[in-house]
Amino acid sequence: MPPSAAPSRERREPGTVRLALHGLTTRGRCFLAAGLTAVFCAYLLGQFALLQVGLLLTALPLGSVAMLVRTRYRVASGRSLAPARTPAGQEARVSLRVDNVSRVRTGLLMLEDRVPYVLGPRPRFVLDRIEPRGYREVSYRVRSDLRGRYPLGPLQLRLGDPFGLCELTRSFTAADLLTVVPQVQALPSVKVLGEWSGFGDSQARAVALAGEDDVVPREYRHGDDLRRVHWRSTAKYGELMVRREEQPLRHHATVLLDTRDRGHRGAGPASSFEWAVSAAASVALHLLDRGYEVRLLTDTGEQTTASGSPASAGAGTVGGGEAAGLMLDRLAVVDLSDGRGLSRAEDVLRLGGEGLLVAILGALDDEQLAELSRLRRRTGSAVALLLDTESWTLLRGLGGGTDTGNGGTAEGTDGEHADAGPEQDVGRERHERLLRQAGWRVLPASSGDSLPELWRLLARGGAGSGPRAATAAAPASPSATTSTTTSATTDGGS
Incomplete structure (x- = not known):
């Protein structure tokens, strides 16, 4: 298994002798203290035999220090990650390889790799003696529920003497980076009203009715088909x-992620912001997989653009394709902003906002609604995932209470949120109505809703109002209603 980076060699710290003396174990310090005490007592009492014992006890730890300082082991290390990008909540395997590049056999080696606390405890290993030109391989697993980039390493090597009197720590120089990306859900292939396929047929050129005589030629270039x-x-x-080749159309899409701190509720992996980031990743990779040129845009104006291709089928999976990796790397480190x-x-959209626009939005006020209305005029088709952020607030305030499901009541909810429920429902309905009047396709989302189920509603041709609206729009037979409700609850469980 090849290492992910060039092997790093052991680094000797300055002042090795002083560090080795500080590396004396409790046993070594006791031997040294006992030896010095015996030498002092032998001098006072004039006992030559006691002096010999004292010198022996003193020489043992000092000799261990000298042996470790003069150790000529040449050791190289390598580290590999599988995968280098891992979704939040899933494990990644870290493999370490230690090579003995010297001509002498090593002693007992103790390894410790530095990892952030959020990934778990520091892994420690004890390696048996490594023969000349030999190697040892060990591995461990890391897991994080939080997105981000986490450094791994450098690897620390601890050398010890056979008597356990001294331990010397040496560090390698190489370190790696583990990227924890948001969770990505596979979305159904539905056609949004007003959208074109990412790579459609060649656009018809405006030619005269004369026919082939109006074909626009160009000069022959090396490699052209005869x-x-x-x-x-x-x-x-x-x-x-x-003849000029008609180039296939590359259609554009913009995924707008609302990162305003005041627009989201909850904390940690179960917050509305993390749901929004996961939704943005799922939509962006879904569109890339269909051949779109996707631009990820935040409310702060920061943007990241990547182009998909139908030839890279499956690129919309974690770690698959450079375009998907670019989007996931950006979303791995996106954070809440203090924007208003x-x-x-x-x-940004005023300079170039053609194509499909998918916005993942938090809580809104009248000012943001007016801005969204202006944004809609600059796009071809617009879809808004409007988050009911108060549902995440209710979940956070439950504490030890019992959740009765989306839209229900729960014990442990504070009175302020409970009393404000009807007013908040009226406000959300008003926002949805205003967005639809401005031309948006609105998909309301609450805590626990399934994004694939919401995305499937776009195929119905209506505005949609979440999985519950799909249940209400289903045939009135009891079996059909029960089946739809069960499906939405199962897919949206978290």
Whole structure:
């Protein structure tokens, strides 16, 4: 198994002798103290035999220090990650390889790799003696529920003497980076009203009714297919001319992520912001997999652009494809902002906002609604995932209470949120109505809702109002209603 980076060699710290003396174990310090005491007593009492014992006890730890300082082991290490990008909540395997590049056999080696606390405890290993030009391999697992980039390493090597009197720690120089990306859900392939396929058929050119004579040729270039030679133009211009190839259309999409701190509720992996980040990753990779050129845009105006291709089928999976990796790396480190509105995103879309727009939005006020109305005028088709952030607040305030499901009541909810429920429902309905009037396709989302189920509602042709609306729109037979409700609850459970 090849290491992920070039092997790093052992680094000797300055002042090795002083560090080795500090590396004396409790046993070594006791031997040294006992030896010095015996030598002092032998001097006072004039006992030569006691002096010999004292010198022996003193020489043992000092000799161990000298042996470790003069150790000529040449050890190299390598580290590999599988995978280098791991979704939040899933494990990644870290493999370590230690090579003995010297001509002498090593002693007992103790390894310790530095990892952040959020990934778990520091792994420690004890390696048996490594023969000349030999190697040992060990591995451990790390897991994080929080997105981010976490450094792994450098690896520390602890050398010890056979008597356990001294331990010397040496560090390697190489370190690696583990990227924990948001969870990605596979979305169904539905056609949004007003959208084109990512790579459609060639766009028809505006030609006259005269027919083939109006084909626009160009000069022959090395590597062109001879079957594309336009002989009539060749005879006219006296050099080889070929027909221009009609290039396939690359359609554009923008995924707008609302990162305003005031627009989200909850904390940690169960917050509305983490749900929004996961939704943005799922939508972006879904569109990349369909061949779109996707731009990830935040309310702060920061943007990341990547192009998909139908030839890279499956690139919308974690770690698959450079375009998908670029999006996931950006979303792995995105954080809440202190912004108040969407004006910066509006400025970016004003310069180029054609194509499909998918916005994942938190709590809104009238100012943001007006900005979203202006954003809609600059796009071809617009879909809004409108988060009911108060549902995440209710879950956070439950404490030891019992949750009765989405839209229900729960014990342990504070009175302020309980009393404000009807007013908040009226406000959300008003926001949904205003967005639909502005031309948005609105998909309301609550805590526990399944994103694939919400995305499937786009195929119905209506505005949609979440999985519960799908249940209400289903046939009135008891079996159909029960089946739809069960499916939505099962998919949205978390």
